[in-house]
Amino acid sequence: MIVLFNPWSTPSPKRPLPMSLLALGSMLEGEFEYCIVDGNVEADPVARIVEIHLRAPLRAVAVTVMPGPQLRSAVWACRQIKRVLPGVPVIWGGYFPSQHADACLSESTVDVCVRGQGEQTMVELLRTMAKGGALSSIPGLAYRENGAVQRTAARALTPLDELPDWPYQRLPMARYFHSHYLGRRVATHHSSFGCPFACNFCAVVGMANRRWVSQSPARVGGVLERQHREYGADAVQFHDMDFFISEARTQAIADRLRPLGMAWWALGRVDELMRYKPATWEAMKASGLKMVFCGAESGSTDMLERMNKGGTASAELTIDLAARMKSYGVVPEFSFVVGNPPDPAADLAHTLAFIRRVKRVNPATEIILYVYSPVPLDGHFYDAAQSQGFAFPETLDGWVSDKWQAFALRRDPSTPWSHGDVRRRVRDFESVLNAYYPTVTDVRLTSGRRRLLRAAAAWRYHTESYTRPVELNLLQRAFRYQRPETTGF
Numbered sequence: 001m002i003v004l005f006n007p008w009s010t011p012s013p014k015r016p017l018p019m020s021l022l023a024l025g026s027m028l029e030g031e032f033e034y035c036i037v038d039g040n041v042e043a044d045p046v047a048r049i050v051e052i053h054l055r056a057p058l059r060a061v062a063v064t065v066m067p068g069p070q071l072r073s074a075v076w077a078c079r080q081i082k083r084v085l086p087g088v089p090v091i092w093g094g095y096f097p098s099q100h101a102d103a104c105l106s107e108s109t110v111d112v113c114v115r116g117q118g119e120q121t122m123v124e125l126l127r128t129m130a131k132g133g134a135l136s137s138i139p140g141l142a143y144r145e146n147g148a149v150q151r152t153a154a155r156a157l158t159p160l161d162e163l164p165d166w167p168y169q170r171l172p173m174a175r176y177f178h179s180h181y182l183g184r185r186v187a188t189h190h191s192s193f194g195c196p197f198a199c200n201f202c203a204v205v206g207m208a209n210r211r212w213v214s215q216s217p218a219r220v221g222g223v224l225e226r227q228h229r230e231y232g233a234d235a236v237q238f239h240d241m242d243f244f245i246s247e248a249r250t251q252a253i254a255d256r257l258r259p260l261g262m263a264w265w266a267l268g269r270v271d272e273l274m275r276y277k278p279a280t281w282e283a284m285k286a287s288g289l290k291m292v293f294c295g296a297e298s299g300s301t302d303m304l305e306r307m308n309k310g311g312t313a314s315a316e317l318t319i320d321l322a323a324r325m326k327s328y329g330v331v332p333e334f335s336f337v338v339g340n341p342p343d344p345a346a347d348l349a350h351t352l353a354f355i356r357r358v359k360r361v362n363p364a365t366e367i368i369l370y371v372y373s374p375v376p377l378d379g380h381f382y383d384a385a386q387s388q389g390f391a392f393p394e395t396l397d398g399w400v401s402d403k404w405q406a407f408a409l410r411r412d413p414s415t416p417w418s419h420g421d422v423r424r425r426v427r428d429f430e431s432v433l434n435a436y437y438p439t440v441t442d443v444r445l446t447s448g449r450r451r452l453l454r455a456a457a458a459w460r461y462h463t464e465s466y467t468r469p470v471e472l473n474l475l476q477r478a479f480r481y482q483r484p485e486t487t488g489f
Ligand code: B12
Pocket: 006, 008, 009, 010, 016, 017, 018, 019, 020, 021, 023, 024, 040, 062, 063, 064, 065, 066, 067, 068, 069, 070, 071, 091, 092, 093, 094, 095, 096, 099, 114, 116, 117, 118, 119, 121, 122, 190, 203, 204, 239, 240, 241, 375, 408, 409, 410, 411, 489
């Protein structure tokens, strides 16, 4: 028996569908006995895994791990598993081990790390573990040998239409549909993998090596029909890293979504969406597009270049997209990476002024601010960070410390230049902005409370007096209204 394990990742009652495990499980169907243990659903996942072992001895526990709270719960759970079941191999895959395999393999809790896209690598690894053979012949791995960490070659991405459908029947699917702005039963899907760009703050670059593979519109249409018919989904969030790369594919998916009457949300790039023809925008709108999340990143075109944003990215295009989306009644969610070197305070001030312009053009725009936190990618920012003394932890104990947990959440990265002042100013600005422009997606916030919040924040917003908005923070606590920075990622 193989256990695919998603360690606890969120306190939200809205459990995220463990898509990575569905993708892996699809490859095991018919060849390996397996089950999925979701730490967001199970009260005591370690006890559950041990119980499974007592019924059918485990051949491996395969764990998906992203940085942040999920890493902490993965370390805790896997140390327990190793104590109780020392002979069972523990395999880690996902964003954290792909970027920081050395730290994962610095202790005996983790036996093997799978880097990047995992379906093919996982099956080859399990076959080799069952039948014998050399790990060195499997691309996409990192493992310990003779006291050192060995890495095999990177694996080329497998086209998604060559991979099997996800085995939804393996999960209690009813628990993974939630109600929010988009609909009453919102489904989740991931219709492509990777991204052809190389922004120097983005973890996706290391995962996919500037490649993008996608499901065909027919395949996506089939998945959505199934979600709609079998599970009653009335909306879908596409969590692809970059959904909109192919305009023809988007148009064809919109044509399939339209008869299903499912509202939708996806992530994309500003320049791509500005390149789309009016007919494509009309088709997207008619098919139920309600929101698009874009990495706007900065209010300075010069900074976008330094971030290696690529394409035709420019700050003015972000303003144009806010206006374009307003004309279609689609809500933009723009994220910005602030506090960038070499002058984080000036960078922050420039982007905050820019955000005020965006809000003037389209007040419904949701704003999400992240303080720049390095990812291990060679290039301008990471090199600059290292030259100023920045270094990632080399052990799992280091990564699960409070300091590095805050770093992983991109709210409090301890980089040499993003001193406390920048972080405090970000938080203060968010409090004023979110009170003056309460998010349109908060369906529970009454119009009376919206008016009150706006009135309370008006003087601060108009005079740009963001410092220590104690009264607004109290209102936030009293009304518990939704804030984009806590719901987006
Ligand atoms: C869904 C999601 C979440 C969910 C959690 C899902 C879960 N598993 O429980 C929620 C909403 C809770 C979440 C939260 C956060 N997330 Co998140 N999340 C994602 C998202 C959108 C999709 C991941 C996914 O399911 N992809 C679909 C599957 C099919 O792909 P995959 O996960 O990459 O899996 C493949 C491979 O990685 C590999 N693989 C994965 N696991 C395993 C395991 C094994 C054993 C093997 C062999 C292979 C393998 O094989 C899979 C198939 O090819 C990604 C962005 C993205 N589009 O990937 C961000 C992302 C992973 N999140 C990110 C971040 C930063 C966060 C937060 C820290 C955000 C914040 N500021 O609060 C939090 C904290 C996470 C935590 N609590 O620890 C970053 C990670 C950045 C980094 N430096 O690594 C990403 C990349 C977003 C981004 N573009 O920056 N997240």
